[in-house]
Amino acid sequence: MQYLENEPLASYTSWRIGGPARYFVQATDATDLVQALAWADQRNLPVFVLGGGSNVLIRDTGFPGLVVRIRAHNLRLETHGDEARAMVEAGAPMAGIARRLARQGWAGLEWAEGLPGTIGGALYGNAGCYGGDIATALERAWVLVNGETQEWSAERFAFGYRTSVLKRMRADGVAWRDQPIILAAAFRLHRDDLTALARRMERTSHERRGKTPWGASCGSVFKNPPGESAGRLIEAAGLKGTRIGNAEIAARHANYIINLGGASSDDVLRLIDLARERVLAMTGIELELEIQIVG
Numbered sequence: 141m142q143y144l145e146n147e148p149l150a151s152y153t154s155w156r157i158g159g160p161a162r163y164f165v166q167a168t169d170a171t172d173l174v175q176a177l178a179w180a181d182q183r184n185l186p187v188f189v190l191g192g193g194s195n196v197l198i199r200d201t202g203f204p205g206l207v208v209r210i211r212a213h214n215l216r217l218e219t220h221g222d223e224a225r226a227m228v229e230a231g232a233p234m235a236g237i238a239r240r241l242a243r244q245g246w247a248g249l250e251w252a253e254g255l256p257g258t259i260g261g262a263l264y265g266n267a268g269c270y271g272g273d274i275a276t277a278l279e280r281a282w283v284l285v286n287g288e289t290q291e292w293s294a295e296r297f298a299f300g301y302r303t304s305v306l307k308r309m310r311a312d313g314v315a316w317r318d319q320p321i322i323l324a325a326a327f328r329l330h331r332d333d334l335t336a337l338a339r340r341m342e343r344t345s346h347e348r349r350g351k352t353p354w355g356a357s358c359g360s361v362f363k364n365p366p367g368e369s370a371g372r373l374i375e376a377a378g379l380k381g382t383r384i385g386n387a388e389i390a391a392r393h394a395n396y397i398i399n400l401g402g403a404s405s406d407d408v409l410r411l412i413d414l415a416r417e418r419v420l421a422m423t424g425i426e427l428e429l430e431i432q433i434v435g
């Protein structure tokens with residue numbers, strides 16, 4: 141395994157923002173991952189697990205430990221008549237897997253058409269869109285906890301809107317050594333008509349393209365407050381198109397912040413603060429971040 145020193149992280153994120161990792165390594169299977177964790181432990185370094193980098197804002201100061209990028213991406217299918225189970229490793233691309241299965245006539249993940257990121261990142265944040273989410277599609281998963289592989293039921297993830305027990309543990313400050321790392325997931329599938337499936341995914345893709353602002357982003361920055369849309373609240377606060385440095389609150393969708401080119405993490409963080417302050421002052425609603433801030 142190749143441990144890179146001071147590896148810039150911007151190119152591993154969809155925002156194209158992020159300073160260097162003190163050390164950086166890619167894990168192509170569970171053995172690599174276990175080795176990387178032991179390597180960090182010996183050096184007393186904190187670890188951050190990165191998937192597709194489509195839901196993180198990495199500060200320009202970077203990460204002072206080891207960043208492990210999960211690359212294991214095998215897919216195995218078990219079929220039983222018109223039902224199937226897809227076992228997918230955590231580094232596989234969510235949308236790519238959904239498309240691959242749909243092309244074979246298997247439905248269950250087609251809502252994830254066009255969803256950026258990996259299986260691991262999707263479980264961590266209970267990703268969802270277009271009528272589906274991880275919480276309903278997941279059967280079980282395998283996680284690494286303190287060097288031991290455990291099989292978890294979907295219930296054990298205690299999924300909520302864009303959250304899971306893993307995300308809550310991080311927010312509660314649980315030490316990285318005690319944070320479970322997702323190795324693989326099993327999803328329930330059923331047979332469907334190939335043409336109907338392809339049509340549904342094409343519709344989703346078309347809708348997604350129509351809604352997504354152009355440019356480097358992390359998707360929605362804030363969660364939607366109950367009964368509200370974060371984007372509409374930010375828009376009502378008059379912030380669409382507001383720029384700080386090289387970052388902009390998208391004119392097309394106010395819950396997106398776009399890196400116009402060379403934006404710093406501070407540019408984005410200042411826009412985040414501004415949106416929070418204005419929405420709070422206007423409505424009394426506190427916007428909660430959907431993305432993870434790293435470093």
Ligand SMILES: Cc1cc2nc3c(=O)[nH]c(=O)nc-3n(C[C@H](O)[C@H](O)[C@H](O)COP(=O)(O)OP(=O)(O)OC[C@H]3O[C@@H](n4cnc5c(N)ncnc54)[C@H](O)[C@@H]3O)c2cc1C
Nearest residue numbers: 191192193194195257258260261262264267268269322359
């Ligand atoms: C244009 C755009 C559109 C988007 N649209 C949507 C949408 O419609 N719906 C939606 O829900 N999200 C959306 N997102 C957000 C993003 O795609 C999802 O949150 C995605 O699931 C993140 O996966 P990732 O692999 O990129 O995670 P990362 O950004 O790499 O990581 C996110 C978090 O997951 C953790 N993590 C990653 N892998 C593992 C693992 N194996 N084990 C433990 N923890 C892990 C990381 O430590 C980090 O805390 C969008 C993003 C973009 C850029």
